[in-house]
Amino acid sequence: MSKVQNAIVGSVRTVLGWMPSQWLPGGTPDPLIERRAAIGRQASRLDGPLKVAGKARFxxxxxxxxxxxxxxxxxxxxxxxxxxxxxxxxxxxxxxxxxxxxxxxxxxxxxxxxxxxxxxxxxxxxxxxxxxxxxxxxxxxxxxxxxxxxxxxxxxxxxxxxxxxxxxPATRFDDAKAKSRTPDSLLIERNHVSVGKAERELAQAAHRVDNLYRTPWQNHNAIxxxxxxxxxxxxxxxxxxxxxxxxxxxxxxxxxxxxxxxxxxxxxxxxxxGGFGGxxxxxxxxxxxxxxxxxxxxxxxxxxxxxxxxxIGGRSPTEQRVAIGADAEGRFTALIHGGHSVMPTYGACPEAYTLGSRSLYRAKSFEILQHHVELDVVPNTFMRAPGEAIGSFAMESAVDELAHRMGIDPIELRLRNEPERHPISGAPFSQHARRQAFTDGAERFGWGRRQSEPGARCDGEWRIGMGCATGSFPYARMPGAAARITLRRDGSAVVACSAQEMGMGTSTVQTQHAADRLGLPLSDVIFELGDSALPAAPMAGGSSQTASVAGAIIAAAEKLIGELVRLAGNDSPLAGLRAGEVRLVDGGVGSIEDAKRHEAYSSILARAGREEVTVTATGSPPLEMLKYAMHSTSVVFCELRVSDVTGEIRVDRLLGSFDCGTILNPQTATSQFKGGMIMGLGLALTEETLFDERSGRIMNPSLADYHIPVHLDVPEIEVMWTGIPDPRSPLGARGIGEIGITGVGAAVANAVFNATGKRVRELPITLDKLL
Amino acid sequence: MAIRVNGTEVASPDDARVSLLDHLREGLHLTGTKVGCNQGACGACTVLLDGQRVLSCLTLAVQADGREVTTIEGLAEGDGLHPLQGAFIEHDGFQCGYCTPGQICAASAMLRELAEGVPSYVTADLAQERILLSREEIRERMSGNLCRCGAHNGIVDAIFQVATEKAA
Incomplete structure (x- = not known):
């Protein structure tokens, strides 16, 4: 988190920017993007029978x-x-x-x-x-x-x-702000971003909004x-x-x-x-x-x-300032995002709520800077979409406020500021279809029926409103992920690494992946995880596990090809072919050029007198994430009712339209998206860890007093995606674990405004704030 | 006295403080029943006591003396899956799978309550003898079972499907 780190990351990015893309991982798209079989199919999770029978041992x-x-x-x-x-x-x-x-x-x-x-x-x-x-x-x-x-x-x-x-003790947020510190970097990004003269642009802008947004402590609450x-x-x-x-x-x-x-x-x-970062x-x-x-x-x-x-620490509270200046046509001339969150010196996890704002919009000038407040508290940690979940609440509320002030449809305002390249670094997007995600989502949701005038739709005591918001979450592939492939003479394979299964569907999806990668049917592949005795996988965090493990399996499969070509020898139909000229297909090794030159694994191993072949390899360094701007994108639509009598909010419809590359398993992916969106409903409406600033004590440490959404709070949720493969990532996929929650807070807040004309800038949006 | 758990007689614990939940998990190694809060707030420990759903964390094991306890391990007949278990897989009514046994046990008792005409907060006409099956009724009646992975839609769809097949 230092100046040195900024300099190193900055120079690597510069060098990679000059380097031809084919020299890098992801330089040539993963061939499986074009010829997948199990990947992309609806498959029930393989550990389902154990879980529903109570036999999965925790x-x-x-x-x-x-x-x-x-x-x-x-x-x-x-x-x-x-x-x-x-x-x-x-x-x-x-x-x-x-x-x-x-x-x-x-x-x-x-x-x-x-x-x-x-x-x-x-x-x-x-x-x-x-x-x-x-x-x-x-x-x-x-x-x-x-x-x-x-x-x-x-x-x-x-x-x-x-x-x-x-x-x-130091337990009062406002008091501690005076002594806050300003780190040089946030995760791998520079903290302070200053492009042009944002404050001056803001002051001179034809239209502007400039407000403070507050979000509370939250806890993961895995069951x-x-x-x-x-x-x-x-x-x-x-x-x-x-x-x-x-x-x-x-x-x-x-x-x-x-x-x-x-x-x-x-x-x-x-x-x-369940983990969620906790x-x-x-x-x-x-x-x-x-x-x-x-x-x-x-x-x-x-x-x-x-x-x-x-x-166990939770999500830090934040106080964020977002200011946007726009010219008469709605083009952003100034984008300012900064503020305070808690991070004790003995903690490790900055709440990087401004990261999303660096990639969402084009603007003539930027001023982005975060400060860390020190309190005597259990150190905060990463919680699902750390930074983005609440940063997007502030930014996307502000955009909605500006749209209302200008009398422009909020989707139209966003699309007018859609960037062609990364707005800060200038790096090209690896794949980016937010415009399509907006258009498809708006059509499915029936956005055209929204009344732009707040409070215009009523049904008895209920005021009805619609809102939308977008979000961005960075792609990550962790360095150092390793995997082992054991290919047996009977043509079956065991793929293993110490990956984590917290319900994301990892064991199912990587079995599908390994089957396709090795050219085997799903039933002939076992994927083992959850054990440190296996080749080391990185932690499951930052929506990175799928890409990290996939990268490791790719590396192991390449090594396996070399091993099999060597074992095949001169009496094989493959004789004379080099590793780069073959691929794993149809239960064996085959020439890329000539489909007739193929030999089954069982045949290669039998002739070589081997019961099995085992290879272990580590994935390539994830340089693609430094050369390209790689982000998962969400567009969230919400329709809700607010009671005129009690201020009660009922969410009737929620739709998420996502642009995250290839969707590897539609069923488990849908569950990941919906799970994030439902946690977003909690973030928007009910979740708050109550912290007594006098004693520094958490006052509601129970599931009875910390309110996560229950069945009656959750409507039918619709999920859709562009499904356009990312040419730079393994399998064309980007992370989906955290983008689901990103944008939901603002979509709900914007719908509340549309329903009532009341702008709530402090989460959660409870009844008292509407009366 | 003894407790019948999934049809088998087991002894009550010696220590009167032991909850039914801890007796099942630590004493009998029936770990399909889960612990999420130990204070009746999450529903993960739901089991059936003489066919009624109870929170086993708020039930002392000795209170089950002479009664029949059914846990997730004993819900299905034979070695197969209970229809609810199959429907949960089909509709992806879980991710991590931790709240799942409690959801399924609660759902099986809840369907019986519906069939017996027990009204709920969302029942429009409390006097009616038959409760009309709806997703809203299921949502309300399952709201004591928390799920943090956000599998709510799948859970409701699974229960709705089983309820509809039963009625047909």
Missing amino acids: AAEVIADRLSYATLVHSPIARGRITQLDTSAAESAPGVILVLTHRTMPRIESPALISMSDFSAVGNSDLPILQDAEIRYNGQVVAVVVADTQEQADHAASLLTIAYAREE ELHALTVFWEGEDALTVHDATQMIAPSAAVLAKIFGLKKDRIRVLSPFVG KGLWDHQILAIAAARLIGRPLRLVLSRESVYRI
Whole structure:
């Protein structure tokens, strides 16, 4: 996050800009874009039968002899120190095995923070973990109680006596703004973007809007609680069944913390009950593993829902200024986006709410700059579409406000400012069809029936409105993803890497991909994931996993071709052909030029006297994402009703029109899009982690008091896509996990304005804000 | 006393504090019943107690003494899938699969409540004897089962299909 990083990324981009595209990954489009079989088909998820029968085994469901159970105790104050700690009553309670406090916790290093320069670092916080008497945020773990049963542990935890000396915490957002810091970079992007004189352009603009938008703390709330089951074999071999979206990186970090050789630790996570950014490496895994080592017994820790809120960070609140200046025709002359979000120095995850605004619109001038506010809080982390989900709320509300002020249709205003290249870097788009996404979506939704005058449509007590918004989420493919292909003599294949399945459909889609890549039917391919003993996949984050794993499988398949050509030898119909002249097709290797020259895998392996061939390879460096502007795009339409009497909002229709490259599996992709959009309804209307600024305490740490959408809140959602392959990405696909939520907040807010004439610039849009 | 779980008699736990949920998961290793909040807010732990849906996290195991508990593992007859289980797969009524057993158990009891004419918040005429099946009725009656992956449309479609096939 430094000037050095800006300089490096900047120079790489410059060099790549000069380089001919065929030299780079994605320079020539993935041949599978043209000849896919299983990819693109509707296929029910392969793990469905296990999941509906309750047989998919999650982290807290591993059976163990002599299993022990742990409970966490949290600090009720935000800053200060423990002055008195009496564990005797707890220790003598029935069944108690261990009370772990800062006095008894082994001395350990904290994990290295998530970093853009070291993808193996995955810490969300580098605060000491139960290492001293200091309290640094409200909710920090001050003790772990371990007992023979959960009931015994829970009861004993209530018997601890702890006294604290309080100090004045920094917990007020507005106060802390005065001392905010300004980072040089945000993820891999430069923080400060200044093109032309935006403030002057704004002041001189024919039309302008300039407002503040606020968004609250939010929490992921995956239904599966964070949990792990820990097994030590002696002091130097560890197996962890964890609920995590970062299997291989967690294993590497834990090995370092606990002084283990890399082959003596195994992290398994074949099923994860939802992640959304929250299932990373936090204090609880380290505490549970340390406790299990001390007692020499298997240990299970399932966080209570309250504990999840206390020690797993959520989405930072923001206060954003968006100002847009436009000339008489609506062409943007100034685009200003900046503001404040929380990021403690001990955290790793900036809420990069301005990233989307850099690629959405052409403008004569730009001024973009974010500031980080330091508070004494559990460090915020990435939550589905970090930055974009709430940045798009501010930007796309502002565009709607400008359109209304100018008396232009908001879609028309957006299309007048549609960029031909990336507005800041000037890089060409790899593939970009927002215009089509708008046109197709508007037609399907019936946008033409919208009344531009707010409050013009009524039905009894209900005022009816329509709104739309667009969003952008960057394509990412992570470096270092590896995969292994094992091809057997019977012509079947096992493809393996340590990827994560949190419900996105990864195991299904990569099976489809591997089948097509190897020229095999779906039934002859097994895709293994969820285990750090497999070749390392990066974390599932940034909507990058599909492209990253696909890139690794491509590399492994290329290596396999070389191996098979070598094994085929001179007695094969392939004799004399080089690796570049063949492809994997119809259950074997075939000449690209001459379809008749083909030999089945079974034949090649039989003649070579081999039972199987195994290759492992790492995907090419993801240079395509630095040379091209690569973004998934959403266009969201919403129709809703607002009660004149109560202010109640009911969303009646929601449509998402997406431009994300190839859609690999229409069924699982639809579920990803809808899932994001429904989380967007929560973001727009109900979700808010209530933070008491006096005590720094989260006041609604439960699913009863933090309101996620329930069945009655969710209408029939329509989803459509352009489906145009991206020539620069594996399979022509870009990420779809986070673009679904992006734009929903503004689409709802704009529909509320259209219904009522009231502009709400603070999420969530609750009833009180409309009365 | 003993509890019957999916047709088999099992002992009650010794510790009276043990919830039915923890007894199923930790005592009997019937981990198809899920834990999402332990406070009755999410519905992931829904099981059937004498055919009625209950939240097993808010039910003490000893309260099930002498009664019949049906979990996701015992919902289907034989080794196949219950029609709801098949319909959930067909309509992609889940992603991560964690709330799924609770959704399916709740749906099976809910369809019985509908058939018995139990009205809901969205029932227009509380006096009518037969409740008209609608997606709105399903949505309201399933609102105690949270899903964070956003599979709501698929869940409602799956239940609607099974309900319609039943009625036919």
